[in-house]
Amino acid sequence: MGIFDFMRKKQLPRVPDHADLLVLLGLVASAKDYAHAFYQKHYVLIDEAIRVIAVIEKHHQGLAKSMRLTKTALPEMTCKVRGLWEATILEDDVRLHLNQEMEVFVSSAARILQDTSCPDLLRQCLWMLSAGALSWAPLS
Secondary structure, eight states: OOTTGGGSOOOOOOOOOHHHHHHHHHHHHHHHHHOHHHHHHHHHHHHHHHHHHHHHHHHOHHHHHHTTOTTSOHHHHHHHHHHHHHHOOOOHHHHHHHHHHHHHHHHHHHHHHTOTTOOHHHHGGGHHHHTSOOOOOOOO
16 A cells, blocks of 8 residues: 555446356355255245246256356456356347346346355355446347
């Protein structure tokens, strides 16, 4: 820490991209396995996340598997999902399903991230809220 640190421009938090939101989807879905009380409270959203991942898994098993690597550090998990996401060519039905489901999921995910009973693994995603409103940019 230097004497002129106050003069540095503060970096604005980056806006979550599709890969970040897919990691959030995977962590929410995995909450069923690692946070039972939280699952009981938010089972509707968690079960929906599980269904969305199941649709992805039918066409892209590697991507779906990477989204649920809960024993991996968040930056590493996001990097892996981002790499697979960029290499994935989505079929029209998967793209349509993601556009429909993720818009609803993302708005609901903001509420559960703010829940005081949110598990630590999900709490790591709080930076997405500080970056502004969570939103899913439709895939074309």
